[in-house]
Amino acid sequence: MALSRTEITGIEGGRLGMFLIPDEVTRGIEDYRRALGEYLDGRIPKAPAEKEELSEVGINSPFVDEPADNDERYRHFLTYNVKEQKQKGYMIVKVRIPGGDLSADQAEALAGLEEDFTGVEFRTTQNQNICICHIKRDELRRLFNSLDKIFDYFLFPETVLDTVACKGALTCNLGLCNSPGLARAIEGELSQAELTGKEVFDGLDIKINGCPNSCGQHPVGSIALHGVVRRVERKPVPFYKIFLGGRKRGENSRLAEEVGVIPARSVPLFIKDFLNKLESAASEEPPTVGVDQILREKGRVIALDILNDYSHVPPYREAPEYYRDWGSTEDFSLEGVSKGECGAGIIDMIESDLTEAEIALKEAEKEGFNAILIRRSVFLAQRALLVVRGCDPETEEEAFRIFRKEFFDSGIADPLYSWLEDHLNEIGEKIPHDIKEEAFSLGKAFLIHIKRLYKQMDSSFNFRRRMKTGKGLERKNQSSRMLQDKRGEDESVKSTEIQSRTNKKAFEQPRLLDLKGTPCPLNYAKAKVFIETLNPGDLLEILLDDGEPIRNVPRSLENDGYNILRKEKRGKYYSLLIKV
Numbered sequence: 001m002a003l004s005r006t007e008i009t010g011i012e013g014g015r016l017g018m019f020l021i022p023d024e025v026t027r028g029i030e031d032y033r034r035a036l037g038e039y040l041d042g043r044i045p046k047a048p049a050e051k052e053e054l055s056e057v058g059i060n061s062p063f064v065d066e067p068a069d070n071d072e073r074y075r076h077f078l079t080y081n082v083k084e085q086k087q088k089g090y091m092i093v094k095v096r097i098p099g100g101d102l103s104a105d106q107a108e109a110l111a112g113l114e115e116d117f118t119g120v121e122f123r124t125t126q127n128q129n130i131c132i133c134h135i136k137r138d139e140l141r142r143l144f145n146s147l148d149k150i151f152d153y154f155l156f157p158e159t160v161l162d163t164v165a166c167k168g169a170l171t172c173n174l175g176l177c178n179s180p181g182l183a184r185a186i187e188g189e190l191s192q193a194e195l196t197g198k199e200v201f202d203g204l205d206i207k208i209n210g211c212p213n214s215c216g217q218h219p220v221g222s223i224a225l226h227g228v229v230r231r232v233e234r235k236p237v238p239f240y241k242i243f244l245g246g247r248k249r250g251e252n253s254r255l256a257e258e259v260g261v262i263p264a265r266s267v268p269l270f271i272k273d274f275l276n277k278l279e280s281a282a283s284e285e286p287p288t289v290g291v292d293q294i295l296r297e298k299g300r301v302i303a304l305d306i307l308n309d310y311s312h313v314p315p316y317r318e319a320p321e322y323y324r325d326w327g328s329t330e331d332f333s334l335e336g337v338s339k340g341e342c343g344a345g346i347i348d349m350i351e352s353d354l355t356e357a358e359i360a361l362k363e364a365e366k367e368g369f370n371a372i373l374i375r376r377s378v379f380l381a382q383r384a385l386l387v388v389r390g391c392d393p394e395t396e397e398e399a400f401r402i403f404r405k406e407f408f409d410s411g412i413a414d415p416l417y418s419w420l421e422d423h424l425n426e427i428g429e430k431i432p433h434d435i436k437e438e439a440f441s442l443g444k445a446f447l448i449h450i451k452r453l454y455k456q457m458d459s460s461f462n463f464r465r466r467m468k469t470g471k472g473l474e475r476k477n478q479s480s481r482m483l484q485d486k487r488g489e490d491e492s493v494k495s496t497e498i499q500s501r502t503n504k505k506a507f508e509q510p511r512l513l514d515l516k517g518t519p520c521p522l523n524y525a526k527a528k529v530f531i532e533t534l535n536p537g538d539l540l541e542i543l544l545d546d547g548e549p550i551r552n553v554p555r556s557l558e559n560d561g562y563n564i565l566r567k568e569k570r571g572k573y574y575s576l577l578i579k580v
């Protein structure tokens, strides 16, 4: 691998050869190749030393410099960074590279060690660190001093401090959250709490991804996280899903299990509390029980207990930092996220509302079937699905009205729930407890129904139409339901007539969809719903705002297979012409 003078980031497993060529000798790829050839001439790296080729000198020496009592850093170095090599008398030294980011100066200084330590070899590790091989025992102190000059932080590789994080939203087009920013925040919190260097945590690691993909290896992390987006106060907020108990150990490997979601801002404190409680749990067990076993057996209960304290997001005016990602001073947004980004944003909005709906129901139960909270839960459940219709209702009345049209009248949702609105409107705080309890049960059943519909939704946000109505609920309002069904049929006939008339026009001129003023990802959802009403080959002109909408929506539509025929700036907005 040849590198120009630049930051080396995201080092993955494998061998690393570093060739650094000053900027001033390169002007384009041809110059670069020529300069690299000249540089390499006579410097071709030697093949790795085999056991018999390694010098015998010094291999039987004890550590020349035993650490003094107050030399804690060197002691940590010997404990955590140094391992015996297979070849007798030689050591492997692991250098922790926080976030896997090695600057050009550090890389150059590291490569320079080859001159001071004969026969050393550098390797990268899957934990984004560097191994220095073939170090003799009596060279360890000298190497420690050299590394100390090159790096601010290189102790404690492969401990809880050594978080593995992908590049996340920092540079990755698919990244939702800034995972390296979170890794630094966790490291700061754990260092301050003096939770590093504790034997009890040996074998635990933390792995973070900026999105549900696995570049940062979260499925095999003992404590693992991946970025998601939730909506609070109609604003996107960076969150992480938490997983526990993953392990990468040959045939004893195990996938981490999901435990819950938490705002990005609360993750470092959550992890600090979690480790403290894990340490207390370990102190109650015999020394033969390892932390891995405790994590597997008690981790989930401990985590769920702490999550209650950290899952809340305060209002924006009280704590705007919750609405910003780690390492950023601006409010969080999905701007710049690439292919499929709109779809990912919509899924996150749905899941966010469903989670909130569940929380509202739990609160309602705790407060003696509080009617306001039951209605809130029903509102959130409806809003969760309405987002795929491009709607973001603000009031309960609006949500009921649109949900009726989009989901009951269209035959997607079970019409038995269509009288829920009337029923909920009747209940107040002064009505008997058993009636409130009945309303609570209905709210709960409705949420289960909505979750079922969500599970059946396909990748184009379409739902199955119902063949039969559900069973088990009291059949009230039959006549009104029939009237509604009838109205649905009439509307459907009317809309088909209008559709066929307008479709004829579609061959002559594009249909127009004005999405100016509609934020992401609702604009994408609205475009998808509108496209459903068109015929293959129809032309559609979509008007979109500048910024996030014009960057995200065309990419998502292209990703769905539509042809973008034209993109044109018109004053403060854009016109997009697509072929359906």
Ligand code: SF4
Binding pocket: 166, 167, 168, 169, 172, 173, 174, 175, 176, 209, 210, 211, 212, 213, 214, 215, 216
């Ligand atoms: S896990 Fe997601 S955010 Fe991280 S590098 Fe991979 S695709 Fe990008």
